[in-house]
Every structure is written in C-alpha cells, then in structure tokens.
Amino acid sequence: MSKAKFSASRRRFMQTAGAAVAMTALGPLSFKQAQAAGKYTIGVVYVGSRSDYGYNQSHAEAAASLKKMPGLKVVEEEKVPETVAVQKTMEAMINEDGAKMVFATSFGYFNPHVLKMAAKYPAVHFAHCGGLWTDKDPKNISSFFGYIDECEYLSGIVAAHASKSKKLGFIAAKPIPQVLRNINAFTLGAQSIDPSITTHVIFTGDWSLPVKEAEAANSLIDQGCDVLTCHVDGPKVIVETAEKRGVYTCGYHANQASLAPKGYLTGAEWNWATPYKILTDAAVAGKAPVNFLRGGLKEGFVKMSPYGKAVSDKAKKMADGAKAGMMKGDFVIFKGPLKDNAGKVAVAEGVKLGQQDPVLEQMNYLVAGVVGKI
C-alpha cells in the first residue's frame, strides 16, 4: 500500500517536473509571441545606481515616465560597467526580453559597444546618450544629448553675483568633452558679469568618489572659493560639505536645494523625459530613427533649479535675460575671440559656434580664467 502510494506520488512528481521543464523551454517563446502581439519592449542600461540622486537617477526618472505610456514595457539594468558587460546586457535584453529599443545611458557605452551591437542587430533601435554619431555609423542608432552648458552658463551668472572672493570652484570627475564644456560655459557665464573671475578645477578621476569629492570641496573652500559646483554622478556630498562650510553651491543633474537651504543658488538639471518620448514615439510609430537628437532649454531637454534665497534680484534679472536669448535660440555661448588657459586661440575672432555645432562636442581645452589642466 505504502509502496503504491510512493510510486503514485513519484509519478506525479515526474509529471510536474516534466511540465515545468516544458514550461521553461517553451515559456520564453510563447511569452515573446505574446509580447509581439501586445507590448513594445524597451531596455534601459545604467552605469551606476538608479537611485544615486544624480545622473543615473535623472535617466531612471525618464524611464519611469516611459512606463506610464500605454503599450510600452520597460526592462532596466543598473550598475553595468562600460566594458563588454554592457554588450552582454544589451544582447540579453534583445534576446531574452524581446527588446526592440535599447537606451544606453552612459558616455562610455558608445564606442565600441553600442556601435558593435547596432551592427549585429540592425532591426533593433539603439538610443545612446552623449555619443557623437557620424555618417559612417549604423543608421539604427540615435544619439541624444542635452545642451546643459546653457544651464551652466546661467549658473555662472548667478555664481558671479554671489561670489565675494571672485574665485569659483568646480569639482569634475574626468576631463571628457562634455565636462570641459560645462566648466567652460560656467566660467564664461561668470566672466560675462565680471571678467576677472577665475574658476578653480579639481578632477577627482572617477564618477563617484565621495571621500575625494569632500576633500576637493574642502581644499577649494580653503583656497578661497566661495561658490562651488560640480560634474560628478552624485553631487550630494559636495552640496552638503559646502553648506556645512558656509559657501554657496550650484547643483547638477537634479535639484539639490533641500540639501542646502542656505547656500543653494540654482542648478543645471536634466529633463530626459523629453528626448525619451520623442525617440520612443518615433520608434513605436515605425519611423526611421533620428540619428542625432539634441536640445537645450528651448527644447525642454534641460532645466534650471528655481533660484535659492541667496540669489539677488540683479542676478535673477541678468540670468533671466540670457535665458530669454537661449529660449529664442539666438544666444551663442562659445564665440570668438576666445582663448584657452594656455594662451592659445580656441575660437577665432568672428567665429560663432552655435549650440548644434559638432565642434563643441570635441572640446579639449579649458578657457582662459580656468585654473587647472586637463
């Protein structure tokens, strides 16, 4: 009796196990077919933590806005290094999850990883943040980015009004073109108010090194800098350190006003939801991808933090004036004659580099008035 019972349960076990095996074998296939009929799957890859109160979070918020759109399914993976690992992640999203579109959000993903994957999967649409797409690259890549240097220029104007020592501090991670463009725009904005202003730069060497960022902030403050800003993944530590030491800050990536109620002047923020929506709408509608998508304040790709308490009316007026020019689209930040801080001509006299000019995305100099070397 007991033996019969055992064999019955064993048979049932075998049946269940068999069914489970069949399910796992067939599961993805039927799931994928269901998806093909229903939802459009989008993959999003982040280099850091999705909740870093900075760069990655700004992208995660845009991804969250995609999730609210009907007919879309979003799969995400965070902390994917800028190595062959990102290729594996993208392949997994395409093959396992059936992603038709992949957002690769870190600068270093572009060459060679996104380029390789785009060539291998011509039917998938790749959207990369910050890469410089050229005609030779695969046509299924969209390179998108925001002209956040416009916000940096406006922050520079506000910082110049707040500074008494006329020394500004900038804590940057790595000397890549986008970072240099921000440092330069911040400095030019400040110099538009007072040409004698200098910006002191410290490069920490990586995107997230909190102890080094705090050290850098303290060093700059000790050297007399009284407004700090930064280009690192998570500005929280820098904003908090500056507040403790009683100096002003301009934020980056997101609004950090709540961290420094006294010293937060304004800040440059991303609004990635705009390009995400433009690219996704086009892809879902089956249109050919836009290969090169850029926008600034006017297009709603970036925005300013509301002015803090310490910002004077005069500063607001000057910054709002420049902002109005940017919203009209005729404001030029980088125009000749412009020298770099080694004395060489960076932009020749009479030359105006509009925001869309790809030359600006290859920036490899610091303008005169910046103390620091690349």
Added chain:
Amino acid sequence: MTGSGLGLWGIPLEVLAGAIRVSTPYLLVSLGECITEKSGRINLGLEGVLVMGAMAGYATSLASGSPWLGVLAAGLVGALFGLLHGLLCSMPRVNDIAIGISIMLLGIGLAFLLGKPLIQPQAPTLGAIPFGFWSDSPQIRSALQINPLFLLGVLLAFVLHYAFRYTRWGMRLRIVGDSEDAARALGYPVLPTRISATMLGGFLAGIGGAFLSLYYPGSWNEGLSSGQGIIAVALVIFARWEPLRCLWASLLFGAAGALGPALQSIGITSAYYLLNAAPYFLTLAILIATCAPNRTLQGAPGELSLVR
C-alpha cells in the same frame, strides 16, 4: 585675510586637515584588524563590514534622530559580522581568507540592497569639537574641527599598545595567536578568544563605517568606501601588528589622499592621476621596503595563515 586663499601655505594645512579627516576609518579598521590578527585569524571581510556599518549607522541615525545611536548600531552590526566570521572559521578545515572574502561580498551586497532608500534622505550627522576656536582664520578653524571618533581611535591605539604588552588579556591574545599548542597547554580557551577578537575587530570596523556615513563625507551612497577597508587590512601588515604604527600609517594614508586635491586647488594639476594614486603607490612602496625574500615578516603572529 578672511575669505581669501592661502596659496602655497595652504598645502601643509590642507594635508594635515585631510590626514585628520580621512584617516579615521583606516585607523579604526586597522586597529580592529590588529586585534583579530593578534589572535591568529585574518579577516579580509572588513571592507564589507565597513560598508555594512556605514549603511546601518546611517539608517539608524535617520530612523532614531540620534547619530550616536547610529554609531552604536554600526558597531553591533559589525560585531555580528565578526561573530559570523569567527564561528565559520572555527569549523574544521575552513580557510579564514576565503570566509573573509565571502563576508566582504555579503556585506557589500547586503548594504547596497538595504541602502537603496537611504541615498536621498539626510540623516542627522555627528558633530565635531572645535579645537580651532583660538584662531580667526576660517581655514585653521575648519582644519581643527575634530570628530570625537578620531580622538577615540588615537586613544585606543595607545591603550592597545599598552594592553598588548603589559596586560594579562594582551598576553593571552598573543599566545593564542602565536601558538595554539602553547595556549592549550596553558589552558587558555583558543576558539572563544579568537571569536571574541574577531567580533571586536568587526565592532571597530563597523564604527569606522559609521564615521564615513555620519561624519565625513557624511552621507550614504554606494561609492562611499571605495576600498578603504581593504587598504586598512593591508595597512596592518606593514604596521607589523603594532597599534601605534597603525596610527601613524593611517595618518600617512589620510595625508596622501588629501595631497592630490590640495595641490589641484592651487592650480598644480599636472600628474593628478599619479597624485590620486598616491595612497596605493605608498602601499606598494612600503611593502617593497619592508619585505625581503630572505626574512619573514617581523612581528607576525605565528598562527596567522599568511605566514604559516
């Protein structure tokens, strides 16, 4: 001259201030590891304990509103991890280095997982004692803002130095660490001594983590430690298991870390990658200088799996 820069004179001040600010986690972790290694075990997992302590301290401070309660919680979590390491390594044929690495991965992974909601909120942080009240220079005042945990660490280094040499407790610990057979012959309990030494090491490492998240830089995020726990373990080896040398080595490391930003702030920026690598460079240089193939590490506890 208030509000203006110090120029070149700022560098020594910056480096001194940096040494005091940055060295505390190195100091607490290395003193903890020193106790553990004196008992004959090596706990490589202190990086994980440090990160876990930082997370637990921040969470407790946020929830309770008291940063000192956070420090205590960080220490207790650290001791718990130490207990885990101690118990696992007490089983036969278990390698303490392998367990240490798994404790490290466990601690980091768990802290990142549980720490997700802690990145954005601001927890109350620890204060500092203003030893620079006599000066009217804001730079000096700021440099001499000293956290009590640093003073505790310095005091502990001296106490341990004395205790290892002149107390019964220290002698027992050293005997257990130097020769298990001798300890057994003298009737000293080997395993309980080692387990409690590992717990004490974990406790101190946890507090080191709380210093990171609750004082300097004073915020929780995933890049917070970036390997400081591992460096501190290496530091014990070239401090040759001497608490006072741990103190000097920690200060040296703090100073080396502060040098790069300090030089860049006055515009000396050439070779900043090299300067940023100064602490690691220093580790290598000291290890090469102190190790030679024709002699073993001086002062190493005899039971340590490193030297056995």
